Amino acid sequence: MKMDWNSIDSIHKRIVERVKKSAQMRRARLKQNAFEFKPFSVKQKKVLTWWCKDSPVKDKDGIVADGAIRSGKTLCMSLSFVLWAMSTFNQQNLGMAGKTIGSFRRNVLFWLKLMLKSRRYHVVDHRTDNMLEVSKNGVINYFYIFGGKDERSQDLIQGITLAGMFFDEVALMPESFVNQATGRCSVDGSKYWFNCNPDNPRHWFKLNWIDKAKEKNLVYLHFTMDDNLSLSPKIKQRYRSMYVGVFFKRFIEGIWCVADGLVYSMFDEDKHVIHGECPYSPMHHVSIDYGTVNPFSAGMWGFDGKRAIRERELYYNGREKGVRLDDETYYQKLKELIGDTPIEYIIIDPSAASFIEVIKKHGEYMVKGAKNDVLDGIRVTTTFLNTGRLFVHESCTNTIEEFGLYSWDEESGDDKVIKENDHAMDDTRYYCNTFMRKWLRWEC
Numbered sequence: 319m320k321m322d323w324n325s326i327d328s329i330h331k332r333i334v335e336r337v338k339k340s341a342q343m344r345r346a347r348l349k350q351n352a353f354e355f356k357p358f359s360v361k362q363k364k365v366l367t368w369w370c371k372d373s374p375v376k377d378k379d380g381i382v383a384d385g386a387i388r389s390g391k392t393l394c395m396s397l398s399f400v401l402w403a404m405s406t407f408n409q410q411n412l413g414m415a416g417k418t419i420g421s422f423r424r425n426v427l428f429w430l431k432l433m434l435k436s437r438r439y440h441v442v443d444h445r446t447d448n449m450l451e452v453s454k455n456g457v458i459n460y461f462y463i464f465g466g467k468d469e470r471s472q473d474l475i476q477g478i479t480l481a482g483m484f485f486d487e488v489a490l491m492p493e494s495f496v497n498q499a500t501g502r503c504s505v506d507g508s509k510y511w512f513n514c515n516p517d518n519p520r521h522w523f524k525l526n527w528i529d530k531a532k533e534k535n536l537v538y539l540h541f542t543m544d545d546n547l548s549l550s551p552k553i554k555q556r557y558r559s560m561y562v563g564v565f566f567k568r569f570i571e572g573i574w575c576v577a578d579g580l581v582y583s584m585f586d587e588d589k590h591v592i593h594g595e596c597p598y599s600p601m602h603h604v605s606i607d608y609g610t611v612n613p614f615s616a617g618m619w620g621f622d623g624k625r626a627i628r629e630r631e632l633y634y635n636g637r638e639k640g641v642r643l644d645d646e647t648y649y650q651k652l653k654e655l656i657g658d659t660p661i662e663y664i665i666i667d668p669s670a671a672s673f674i675e676v677i678k679k680h681g682e683y684m685v686k687g688a689k690n691d692v693l694d695g696i697r698v699t700t701t702f703l704n705t706g707r708l709f710v711h712e713s714c715t716n717t718i719e720e721f722g723l724y725s726w727d728e729e730s731g732d733d734k735v736i737k738e739n740d741h742a743m744d745d746t747r748y749y750c751n752t753f754m755r756k757w758l759r760w761e762c
Contacts, residue, residue, distance in 0.1 A: 356548040362394040369402045378537045380510030385541030385572035395513045396430045399484040408457045410481040415464040417490040466491035472498035481505035489514040493522045516574040577726040577733050585721040592711045596629045602661045605749035607741045608670035615741035627709045633716040645676040665752050688748035695747035717742040
């Protein structure tokens, strides 16, 4: 077919446009994947360079960075770990761990991959094997990801030989897992990276690693939010307003301290108690702390998308009444509490197996197992109270009373609450940690 010059010119213009568009898309992808580094603080620079040949502490066996939240520890620790590994080893296995693999991917790996790619490292994430393959200039190393959530986690790391290990939020891991992981670092020149927020001063990591940093030949650095130069004064103030009591000392001041006094010392009846008619809430749930000899506590919660109100409560103490109720009777009382209000589901501790079966047998309500981590649940509830997201109606007298009595066990020396005046507090914690935290996507 014979083509004239106009046709050829038209084809040429379309090709040029396609090339331009393709180039624009490539630039957009590169820009999207780029990581914009902010200026590093003095402590962050120490983390990034402590292992370098000119460093006075290059012969140390590891580094510990603890302190406040949002202080820039995780970003510089994870990057430093990989930069050290890539400049020291080739064709070696290394380990990285979080409390769970999911939390590590979300909180550490997402940003780490962006940082590495911006420094022109080639990164391949083998999600099936939970392994990150990192290469540059002919050097390649393999970074395996582990979760250290419980005692059984140590079994997952047995058998592997590692050239180094990075632990994010190490204070949330069992000692057996950390000991197993550090014990796998048998390659000459291997080192450890530990990163965490403070906990109880009798915590095993504080006693066995931080307090023995010199003995174990470790670098120790303590961080505050002022060590993160990317945080504005407004953001720092927002984080400071989220916590009070023991959580303020640990997460904002970065102090390893004992929990003492009232658990919810920030609870203020003038601020947190709703009088008169409750505002309209489009969504409702019920949370239950099940008891037969101990009190049975249930709360009806209304949620408007931003804040929750405990509108009604059911509180029955069989010991005080002198009459124990069976599961069917409790179920009828639960129906009276709910009335005609449509509810999304009932949140209850999975250990209340018999009562859960009764609810399922009747088939009227959906059941969701509560997240029953005590300290984490208290932390979440504290934040919601402190930021004006959690309220109680004046009719919930038992709940209001328990807020004023629920206390830390100061004599235990650990983060434990006194197992008294805690039943409404338990079902409140279930609601906050199971539903509100997920809905508001609040993570600490």
